Amino acid sequence: MTTRRAATLSKSRFTYGLQCLKRLYLYCYHYDLADEVDARTQALFDTGNRVGELARQRFPGGLLVEEDHFHHQAAVTATGNLLNNPQPPPLYEAAFNFEGIRIRADILNPTGNGAFDLMEVKSTTRYDADRHLADVAIQLYVLEQSGIPVNRAYLMHLNRDYVYPGGDYDLEQLFSLTDVTEAARQFVADSVPADLARMWAALQQDAPPDIAIGAHCKKPYQCSFYGHCHQDAPENSLENPIIELYGVSENSRVFKELTAAGIREIGRIPSGFPGISSMNKRIRESVVTGQTFVGPQLAADLTALDFPVSFLDFETFMPALPLYVGTRPYQTITFQWSLHIQETDGRLSHREFLNDDAAEPRERAITSLLEAVPPAGSIVVYSGYEERMLKELAAAFPRYAQPLAALSDRLYDLCQLVRDNYYHPDFHGSFSLKSVFPALVPGDDYSDLEIQEGSAASSSYWRLIAADTPEPERAQIRQDLLEYCKKDTEATVKVLAALRALAGG
Numbered sequence: 001m002t003t004r005r006a007a008t009l010s011k012s013r014f015t016y017g018l019q020c021l022k023r024l025y026l027y028c029y030h031y032d033l034a035d036e037v038d039a040r041t042q043a044l045f046d047t048g049n050r051v052g053e054l055a056r057q058r059f060p061g062g063l064l065v066e067e068d069h070f071h072h073q074a075a076v077t078a079t080g081n082l083l084n085n086p087q088p089p090p091l092y093e094a095a096f097n098f099e100g101i102r103i104r105a106d107i108l109n110p111t112g113n114g115a116f117d118l119m120e121v122k123s124t125t126r127y128d129a130d131r132h133l134a135d136v137a138i139q140l141y142v143l144e145q146s147g148i149p150v151n152r153a154y155l156m157h158l159n160r161d162y163v164y165p166g167g168d169y170d171l172e173q174l175f176s177l178t179d180v181t182e183a184a185r186q187f188v189a190d191s192v193p194a195d196l197a198r199m200w201a202a203l204q205q206d207a208p209p210d211i212a213i214g215a216h217c218k219k220p221y222q223c224s225f226y227g228h229c230h231q232d233a234p235e236n237s238l239e240n241p242i243i244e245l246y247g248v249s250e251n252s253r254v255f256k257e258l259t260a261a262g263i264r265e266i267g268r269i270p271s272g273f274p275g276i277s278s279m280n281k282r283i284r285e286s287v288v289t290g291q292t293f294v295g296p297q298l299a300a301d302l303t304a305l306d307f308p309v310s311f312l313d314f315e316t317f318m319p320a321l322p323l324y325v326g327t328r329p330y331q332t333i334t335f336q337w338s339l340h341i342q343e344t345d346g347r348l349s350h351r352e353f354l355n356d357d358a359a360e361p362r363e364r365a366i367t368s369l370l371e372a373v374p375p376a377g378s379i380v381v382y383s384g385y386e387e388r389m390l391k392e393l394a395a396a397f398p399r400y401a402q403p404l405a406a407l408s409d410r411l412y413d414l415c416q417l418v419r420d421n422y423y424h425p426d427f428h429g430s431f432s433l434k435s436v437f438p439a440l441v442p443g444d445d446y447s448d449l450e451i452q453e454g455s456a457a458s459s460s461y462w463r464l465i466a467a468d469t470p471e472p473e474r475a476q477i478r479q480d481l482l483e484y485c486k487k488d489t490e491a492t493v494k495v496l497a498a499l500r501a502l503a504g505g
């Protein structure tokens, strides 16, 4: 057996190794097998970078170690030179290397006598030990093994209660520091040397560790080799795997009990299997018979609709760093709506709104919507999301609270109607519009659209309002967003029509 070239470790690689030694191995030696970075993941990276840069300003007067991770040894040398200063300033991205473990500390803030506080910056709004503690612990280990005394170790994250007053951010208020010193020291004492030994041993092997897929593939984060490891998963060859049961995850009791009984397919669940919800009994029945389920209340529930019927959909985004006065980190901001209006005789008209500049979009969204919605009739939405957004808009703009509440009173949740009254085997356990629409309206779906789901719409909106986006790209994004949101309400119109036909109305 040949001995592998020894890889290096880093704080990311350490956390990958804790999740799964195979993930660590593949990351170090077979990175080409990783899943593509999608727009949503890239947006998360970009957010992390913006938050990280701002976090440094919370400790002003510091020096940035500029050498990137391709030049780690040069970064370590530069850090050493800065540390030779008897009174060093705060250090950003200080680099260290201890026995093959390379780290960059987001912020080291001097506390006197040669010691530092360590800040690990995250763009979240709270400390989560499962996700964050190992990051801090490995840095603490490397720093102290390198002879750098660490006074306190903090997770520095956004403060969800910070309300942006406009102008420059108040960085003392925007960021929160959670002291994790004791937990990180305990983690180092209890497990880091043994964890490192396991990781180095795995990295010496000629082949990846033989580790089966399981719940750990998504915990604490979805693994970047998920697609590679799951491409030959037995579930892929099943038409209706038990993971498609409604409300069931790999960690749920019913999933574990079915798996323990050797049952991997919905159609093989015995009719009296304990712990199966009434919804999942309906799904099982539909899979076994290949028949749709139509509830006896469908026609009666549809009579609750009043014409003209409006169909409403919002698009939103959640800036980590508040952009608008009075908003908080990650507050949901409505920037677009689409409205189809159907008259009693079936005639259909369409109205829409899309904000396309950097200005606060919500008040314009409200006023245009209040002007567009007919004064009477039901307002069909798909899920409870629009109701939540109407409430948030009313809270942010109290002068419109009354008319917005009046809209809320007229809402009719079509998703709930489907859940209560209908199931099609092609739903595969999902009642999302993206699953329900093509099953009820065969031959129609979102596949010809550039934007096909809400998170892609949010990412596109960032590009639409960015100052450096060229006009031709902005024009294309504008069109893509309008088409996507319009498709959502159009799909809702067609789903309702299909259900009315089924009910004989």
Ligand code: SF4
Residues within 6 Å of the ligand: 019, 020, 021, 022, 023, 024, 026, 211, 212, 213, 214, 216, 217, 218, 223, 224, 225, 226, 227, 229, 230
């Ligand atoms: S997908 Fe699962 S088994 Fe494969 S490397 Fe990732 S965590 Fe490990």
